[in-house]
Amino acid sequence: MYDRLKGFRDFYPGEMSARREVIDTVESAASRYGFREIGTPYLERTQMYVDKSGEEIVEELYAFEDKGGRDITLTPELTPTVARMVVAKQQALSKPIKWFSTRPFWRYEQVQQGRFREFYQTNADIFGSSEPEADAEILAFAADMMTDLGLTGDDFEFRVSHRDILGGLLRSFDEDVDVRNAVRAVDKSAKVEREEYLGLLSDAGLGYDQAREFADLLERGDLDEIAEVGGENVESAVENLRAVLSAAEDFGAREFCEVSLSTARGLDYYTGVVFECFDSTGDVSRAAFGGGRYDDLIESFGGQPTPAVGVGIGDATLQLLCQRAGVWPDEELSTDYYILTVGDTRTEASEIARELRAAGNVVEVDVSGRSFGAQMSYADSINADTVVIVGERDLENGEVTVKDMSSGDQTTADIDDFPGDRDAPTYEDYE
Amino acid sequence: MYDRLKGFRDFYPGEMSARREVIDTVESAASRYGFREIGTPYLERTQMYVDKSGEEIVEELYAFEDKGGRDITLTPELTPTVARMVVAKQQALSKPIKWFSTRPFWRYEQVQQGRFREFYQTNADIFGSSEPEADAEILAFAADMMTDLGLTGDDFEFRVSHRDILGGLLRSFDEDVDVRNAVRAVDKSAKVEREEYLGLLSDAGLGYDQAREFADLLERGDLDEIAEVGGENVESAVENLRAVLSAAEDFGAREFCEVSLSTARGLDYYTGVVFECFDSTGDVSRAAFGGGRYDDLIESFGGQPTPAVGVGIGDATLQLLCQRAGVWPDEELSTDYYILTVGDTRTEASEIARELRAAGNVVEVDVSGRSFGAQMSYADSINADTVVIVGERDLENGEVTVKDMSSGDQTTADIDDFPGDRDAPTYEDYE
Numbered sequence: 001m002y003d004r005l006k007g008f009r010d011f012y013p014g015e016m017s018a019r020r021e022v023i024d025t026v027e028s029a030a031s032r033y034g035f036r037e038i039g040t041p042y043l044e045r046t047q048m049y050v051d052k053s054g055e056e057i058v059e060e061l062y063a064f065e066d067k068g069g070r071d072i073t074l075t076p077e078l079t080p081t082v083a084r085m086v087v088a089k090q091q092a093l094s095k096p097i098k099w100f101s102t103r104p105f106w107r108y109e110q111v112q113q114g115r116f117r118e119f120y121q122t123n124a125d126i127f128g129s130s131e132p133e134a135d136a137e138i139l140a141f142a143a144d145m146m147t148d149l150g151l152t153g154d155d156f157e158f159r160v161s162h163r164d165i166l167g168g169l170l171r172s173f174d175e176d177v178d179v180r181n182a183v184r185a186v187d188k189s190a191k192v193e194r195e196e197y198l199g200l201l202s203d204a205g206l207g208y209d210q211a212r213e214f215a216d217l218l219e220r221g222d223l224d225e226i227a228e229v230g231g232e233n234v235e236s237a238v239e240n241l242r243a244v245l246s247a248a249e250d251f252g253a254r255e256f257c258e259v260s261l262s263t264a265r266g267l268d269y270y271t272g273v274v275f276e277c278f279d280s281t282g283d284v285s286r287a288a289f290g291g292g293r294y295d296d297l298i299e300s301f302g303g304q305p306t307p308a309v310g311v312g313i314g315d316a317t318l319q320l321l322c323q324r325a326g327v328w329p330d331e332e333l334s335t336d337y338y339i340l341t342v343g344d345t346r347t348e349a350s351e352i353a354r355e356l357r358a359a360g361n362v363v364e365v366d367v368s369g370r371s372f373g374a375q376m377s378y379a380d381s382i383n384a385d386t387v388v389i390v391g392e393r394d395l396e397n398g399e400v401t402v403k404d405m406s407s408g409d410q411t412t413a414d415i416d417d418f419p420g421d422r423d424a425p426t427y428e429d430y431e
Numbered sequence: 432m433y434d435r436l437k438g439f440r441d442f443y444p445g446e447m448s449a450r451r452e453v454i455d456t457v458e459s460a461a462s463r464y465g466f467r468e469i470g471t472p473y474l475e476r477t478q479m480y481v482d483k484s485g486e487e488i489v490e491e492l493y494a495f496e497d498k499g500g501r502d503i504t505l506t507p508e509l510t511p512t513v514a515r516m517v518v519a520k521q522q523a524l525s526k527p528i529k530w531f532s533t534r535p536f537w538r539y540e541q542v543q544q545g546r547f548r549e550f551y552q553t554n555a556d557i558f559g560s561s562e563p564e565a566d567a568e569i570l571a572f573a574a575d576m577m578t579d580l581g582l583t584g585d586d587f588e589f590r591v592s593h594r595d596i597l598g599g600l601l602r603s604f605d606e607d608v609d610v611r612n613a614v615r616a617v618d619k620s621a622k623v624e625r626e627e628y629l630g631l632l633s634d635a636g637l638g639y640d641q642a643r644e645f646a647d648l649l650e651r652g653d654l655d656e657i658a659e660v661g662g663e664n665v666e667s668a669v670e671n672l673r674a675v676l677s678a679a680e681d682f683g684a685r686e687f688c689e690v691s692l693s694t695a696r697g698l699d700y701y702t703g704v705v706f707e708c709f710d711s712t713g714d715v716s717r718a719a720f721g722g723g724r725y726d727d728l729i730e731s732f733g734g735q736p737t738p739a740v741g742v743g744i745g746d747a748t749l750q751l752l753c754q755r756a757g758v759w760p761d762e763e764l765s766t767d768y769y770i771l772t773v774g775d776t777r778t779e780a781s782e783i784a785r786e787l788r789a790a791g792n793v794v795e796v797d798v799s800g801r802s803f804g805a806q807m808s809y810a811d812s813i814n815a816d817t818v819v820i821v822g823e824r825d826l827e828n829g830e831v832t833v834k835d836m837s838s839g840d841q842t843t844a845d846i847d848d849f850p851g852d853r854d855a856p857t858y859e860d861y862e
Contacts, residue, residue, distance in 0.1 A: 034813065
């Protein structure tokens, strides 16, 4: 017997059907906004990730040398791949480029609740627009996807911020502050004591009084005050944030957005509006997912300067959020018909099965030569709505028996009239 | 600029939409037969493949050591993984187990037409039935999938055989023949000269006259004659093959099946009926896909003896077959509506977009602040069926303009009546 690798998952049919329903819902929302599905390789050159994130990233990657001596990596995220694809066909693609895909990624990390070494993400990105409407459309798609899943504003909120508000404000206190580390401190602020937070800000180069004043300003979150203190760059970032929220209002997503200046996103490549989706109850302490604007990435991949904004939705945290809100789909099979044979009735049973399948139904027949009881118990195990019993004796009278599996009621039907011209005949049609 | 790895593919939206349509068609056929989707890991322990196929298989694998010192492999095929999953929950799963999935696999091979290092397969398998109906159901699913794609009996044929016919017949000539190599010789027989074929059979242990007699018998393909020459085992294999074809008749797949005793499938683990799907025109010389019965695998993975039969459908050869038959879907985008804004009409345009999306339509709006002409040209590039022009001046009269993009005809509509209670309003509704 072989074991599965740690941090990897097998999905059996019940669980998979719930996952498929959720993925279909997410992708359907993306499609309705005109995001187009793409297919991407699962392996890329390791150099792509090293150039983007530094040599130390390799420790987290499934990176190895292939038989041709290439350093290759199981893709840990989608963004570098789509950046490569945009650069490769930049002239031919009409803008805005709006793409989505759902697929696995891999990181060699500590396994914990909601975190696996093999995890799935739906990514949706817009390339080629720097307008606030593009940021807002990402928020609107994310909001539609969540409400389509059955979630409401009571279940989740989008915490929205802008990287230049933090960066500009920090620089207005001290030109030489280490913005990257200070932003990381802000990112951590909700999880650590205030003294530690202020200490981290000091480590990043703020004086102690500056750190306190900065922390207080963020906490009050008054955008006018922040714009005034922060100066020109912060003012235009605030203006951009407000423009995105105004577009989000028109697009129906504003009601889910909270301005939350301490939301910074861990990743360094964001350049504008950033957001994270949180469980409103606070039960799920990590963000369910997040996204934002990253206008510099395409150029850093050798392309023409191309503004970009996107969101990446991970399967595990979304599942936790749905489960806590009680909207995760039932993890069970569904079957429209089981056609049960008694005696040598395969020809007639097959004909019925074929007609029902042609109408789009899920139909199982016996493929194991089993008894009436064993077939009935199997029909039950696959949650068949209706069992059609095709028995030798009934057939002599030109009849089949139609059994409703939820009530247990059954009746006979003329075999020439089953299914007849019905797409989905039920017990009720014949009682 | 980074390059893609050799033998890997990027799928941009046009091509991807055709691929998605084909995958959906294949999976829909599987679902209607009651195959249930599963999700499987993309990495497994290398040992699983070595035990199944021998040490030399590692040369073809993307195999490496992970950061925890495990020897792991990017899965080159699905069967060992599903065997592991069946064994892990053998008691809990009700039989027959009918599973399908579509996903990529990887082999480090020479890249050529229709063969990539990263390739996709839809696999469908039945575990737990040794009855001919199970084999026939695999054939019936495969036939439905092909006809659903728009293919007909003029485009493809299933060449059906049985491994024990070959094996038994070979042993009836010489108890000590190397069946494995002789079967491989048969597998090659269509591609090599007769003399070479007879030589390969001799190498496998047949005398020259035996080889000629064996080859002639296969070529005549008379099942009664073969059963008589082959003795008891061959007789029961012939009987089983006929029972499968008889069930395939009831299931609607017989018309696509040709008995072809030289069809042996390359893989060694088949134990009963095997089949390959070929392009009828002969233009695609390799099999498009194939499958068969493999009753010993689950036991060899440490499970209880469990009969099994399945099919694996590769994306690249299926695409070649569909393209030669002229049924490969158009590789283009489709869009129901583009909502074009002129002036400051975002609020009204967004409202229309939201209503149309709620009804399930694919709707794009401007997110780039572009001119009338640039928006119209973008709408054209995404193949929008209908453009709704929401202009400041029209709005003053409470109207929008509805333009049919194929004819170029346009008319105005009362904004309160667009979309009104229509799910998919068109120019015709308002002209």
